[in-house]
Amino acid sequence: xxxxxxxxxxxxxxxxxxxxxxxxxxxxxxxxxxxxxxxxxxxxxxxxxxxxxxxxxxxxxxxxxxxxxxxxxxxxxxxxxxxxxxxxxxxxxxxxxxxxxxxxxxxxxxxxxxxxxxxxxxxxxxxxxxxxxxxxxxxxxxxxxxxxxxxxxxxxxxxxxxxxxxxxxxxxxxxxxxxxxxxxxxxxxxxxxxxxxxxxxxxxxxxxxxxxxxxxxxxxxxxxxxxxxxxxxxxxxxxxxxxxxxxxxxxxxxxxxxxxxxxxxxxxxxxxxxxxxxxxxxxxxxxxxxxxxxxxxxxxxxxxxxxxxxxxxxxxxxxxxxxxx
Amino acid sequence: xxxxxxxxxxxxxxxxxxxxxxxxxxxxxxxxxxxxxxxxxxxxxxxxxxxxxxxxxxxxxxxxxxxxxxxxxxxxxxxxxxxxxxxxxxxxxxxxxxxxxxxxxxxxxxxxxxxxxxxxxxxxxxxxxxxxxxxxxxxxxxxxxxxxxxxxxxxxxxxxxxxxxxxxxxxxxxxxxxxxxxxxxxxxxxxxxxxxxxxxxxxxxxxxxxxxxxxxxxxxxxxxxxxxxxxxxxxxxxxxxxxxxxxxxxxxxxxxxxxxxxxxxxxxxxxxxxxxxxxxxxxxxxxxxxxxxxxxxxxxxxxxxxxxxxx
Numbered sequence: 293x294x295x296x297x298x299x300x301x302x303x304x305x306x307x308x309x310x311x312x313x314x315x316x317x318x319x320x321x322x323x324x325x326x327x328x329x330x331x332x333x334x335x336x337x338x339x340x341x342x343x344x345x346x347x348x349x350x351x352x353x354x355x356x357x358x359x360x361x362x363x364x365x366x367x368x369x370x371x372x373x374x375x376x377x378x379x380x381x382x383x384x385x386x387x388x389x390x391x392x393x394x395x396x397x398x399x400x401x402x403x404x405x406x407x408x409x410x411x412x413x414x415x416x417x418x419x420x421x422x423x424x425x426x427x428x429x430x431x432x433x434x435x436x437x438x439x440x441x442x443x444x445x446x447x448x449x450x451x452x453x454x455x456x457x458x459x460x461x462x463x464x465x466x467x468x469x470x471x472x473x474x475x476x477x478x479x480x481x482x483x484x485x486x487x488x489x490x491x492x493x494x495x496x497x498x499x500x501x502x503x504x505x506x507x508x509x510x511x512x513x514x515x516x517x518x519x520x521x522x523x524x525x526x527x528x529x530x531x532x533x534x535x536x537x538x539x540x541x542x543x544x545x546x547x548x549x550x551x552x553x554x555x556x557x558x559x560x561x562x563x564x565x566x567x568x569x570x571x572x573x574x575x576x577x578x579x580x581x582x583x584x585x586x587x588x589x590x591x592x593x594x595x596x597x598x599x600x601x602x603x604x605x606x607x608x609x610x611x612x613x614x615x616x617x
Numbered sequence: 618x619x620x621x622x623x624x625x626x627x628x629x630x631x632x633x634x635x636x637x638x639x640x641x642x643x644x645x646x647x648x649x650x651x652x653x654x655x656x657x658x659x660x661x662x663x664x665x666x667x668x669x670x671x672x673x674x675x676x677x678x679x680x681x682x683x684x685x686x687x688x689x690x691x692x693x694x695x696x697x698x699x700x701x702x703x704x705x706x707x708x709x710x711x712x713x714x715x716x717x718x719x720x721x722x723x724x725x726x727x728x729x730x731x732x733x734x735x736x737x738x739x740x741x742x743x744x745x746x747x748x749x750x751x752x753x754x755x756x757x758x759x760x761x762x763x764x765x766x767x768x769x770x771x772x773x774x775x776x777x778x779x780x781x782x783x784x785x786x787x788x789x790x791x792x793x794x795x796x797x798x799x800x801x802x803x804x805x806x807x808x809x810x811x812x813x814x815x816x817x818x819x820x821x822x823x824x825x826x827x828x829x830x831x832x833x834x835x836x837x838x839x840x841x842x843x844x845x846x847x848x849x850x851x852x853x854x855x856x857x858x859x860x861x862x863x864x865x866x867x868x869x870x871x872x873x874x875x876x877x878x879x880x881x882x883x884x885x886x887x888x889x890x891x892x893x894x895x896x897x898x899x900x901x902x903x904x905x906x907x908x909x910x911x912x913x914x915x916x917x918x919x920x921x922x923x924x925x926x927x928x
Contacts, residue, residue, distance in 0.1 A: 303764070310765035311774075318777045325781075428914075432853065432907035434860045437880060437899035444892055555772035559861055563884065574865060577780050585780055589773045596770060 296608055304601045311593040312363060315586050316356050324348065325582070329372065368587035373579050378587035382569065386591075387462040389561070389568030391480075393553050395488040400495040400549065405542070407496075408503025409530065412511065423500060430497025436559040439490040443563070446486065456565035459483050487564040491556045495549050502545060506538040543607055550599050554592050649919050656915040659908035666905050669720045670727035677717040678705075681874045685712035690886070693893050707893045709879075710886060715893065718874040719901055725786070725868070725875045726905060730856040732790045734848055737797025742844060744798065745805025746832050750813055760806070763799040771796040772858060779867040786869050789862065793855050800847055808840035842920045849913035853906045860902050876902050 319325050326343040334342070343349050347358060362368065368378045411423040447455035459480040464472040510516065511534050519529045561570030569588055576584040650656050685708065693707040693715075706715040748759040775792045782788045812818060813836065821835045862868045863877030871878065876898040883894035 307765050314774060315777055318781050321781055428910060429907065432910050433903050434857055436864050437902065440880065440895045443887055444895060552770060555770040559864055577776065577865060585777060589777050592773050
């Protein structure tokens with residue numbers, strides 16, 4: 293187990309180094325990045341001064357090393373629009389995004405697994421066809437369009453749910469105000485419902501298909517026939533025997549899922565005015581606040597890689613074949 | 618992403634042998650296509666989108682960028698004073714014709730989708746062939762790079778590159794193309810490893826063929842089938858990514874109409890209830906993406922009956 297943990301840890305470190313190299317290259321690809329940091333009317337002296345201040349006059353490898361050294365110390369530069377360290381800006385917006393993503397992942401699991409099982413058990417019937425058709429549509433819809441449609445019909449048309457805004461739960465929780473957090477939950481749920489469903493919809497569709505095919509494969513195997521033959525209740529066969537084995541591909545998917553969702557939140561947060569990292573990135577893009585975009589990308593990457601590592605380690609605990617291979 | 622489909626090479630190997638067998642396969646494909654119904658509808662939709670992309674300018678009713686101040690925000694099928702319908706799908710906040718913009722938008726989606734997949738497909742297939750055929754450190758190097766890229770949500774990197782490089786069709790195509798190579802490389806590598814020990818490869822090698830001939834003329838035709846399936850799903854997901862980037866204002870310059878860009882503009886009109894601005898571009902994206910997904914599904918089932926998903 294420990295060699296496996298060590299190997300995965302090392303791999304994760306490489307991925308993060310890779311991401312920092314690529315984001316460094318991206319920053320320098322458009323020519324001298326100094327121009328991204330000064331106003332359009334800056335004089336030659338001002339430009340030279342900024343260049344020296346930001347260290348862009350030094351050779352590239354040296355620049356990368358100081359960039360990487362800053363990263364290790366948690367220094368990701370200063371935001372051009374907020375005039376404060378990007379790390380602080382990101383820390384303020386992170387809880388809201390985390391809330392949205394957690395709800396979306398829970399939603400994705402709780403909806404897709406039962407749907408997938410149902411479709412597998414009712415294979416070839418209208419129920420199966422209906423679920424799979426819906427899943428096909430879900431995989432073909434841009435998430436931001438789904439969000440816009442929900443705003444149009446559920447939010448504005450029917451007036452059931454608020455179309456923008458956010459009631460924090462995680463933020464008071466982190467500040468130690470547990471009661472406020474709990475009191476906020478019902479209202480927060482109304483606000484998070486549409487954005488979370490928008491983020492989760494693609495995953496629900498894909499996972500429903502995945503659970504279905506994975507279940508079908510397991511249900512056709514001998515040990516299921518044995519379980520049925522020895523007279524186990526159908527529910528026990530499905531949940532206790534089949535689902536336990538059909539679970540594994542779904543668990544692997546979940547780690548990757550988080551990454552897709554993180555990319556998804558950038559647009560979804562923009563649509564629902566959700567005060568998280570995604571909207572922050574969107575605004576930073578529009579204001580050409582490059583240091584902030586870059587810092588956010590790195591933070592996204594580190595979160596994603598750590599979560600993947602976590603999922604893989606859990607997976608390795610569940611399935612001995614992985615850590616032994 | 619779609620999961621890797623393996624083990625469909627035996628059928629492909631046999632079919633690649635004779636032209637008459639190939640014609641038989643084509644006839645079988647056509648019959649299975651008609652029987653499945655949905656793929657026919659998908660092909661029909663794609664034909665329409667393809668026509669719009671290729672000949673849009675000649676049958677779009679208007680210049681997609683011409684602003685008509687007097688005809689702003691007209692709902693679809695609005696009748697003017699003479700009792701004529703001027704704008705079938707309405708106009709936007711600047712009085713531009715929604716239908717014409719939709720037709721012109723098809724071009725960006727189709728061109729970017731196909732070009733990115735071609736670039737990613739070629740890059741990935743070549744790297745996968747090389748990695749699988751030679752093995753050793755080349756294999757290690759290529760696959761580690763692939764792991765790094767796979768371990769990272771690519772839309773985020775695309776955002777960063779595009780904000781620095783600026784908008785443009787070529788930038789978009791290159792970034793999205795680079796985003797796709799890993800899928801092809803992994804499958805091409807796996808398939809190449811399976812093929813390289815086969816006797817027909819040994820035979821060609823014994824005849825003294827050059828390595829490039831072995832790779833591209835002997836092995837490649839026999840591993841193309843699973844790659845085509847991937848490509849079909851891939852066009853769908855690239856079109857979705859393009860729409861998302863255009864929605865964020867990172868795609869092509871704002872003067873070029875795109876479906877994603879139209880949706881971004883529609884947001885300002887939602888509260889006022891201008892539904893047509895939000896619905897039509899979304900339907901266009903979904904119909905196109907859905908069609909590629911349906912075709913991919915059908916192609917996979919056709920090439921490998923063991924993976925059949927329906928009934």
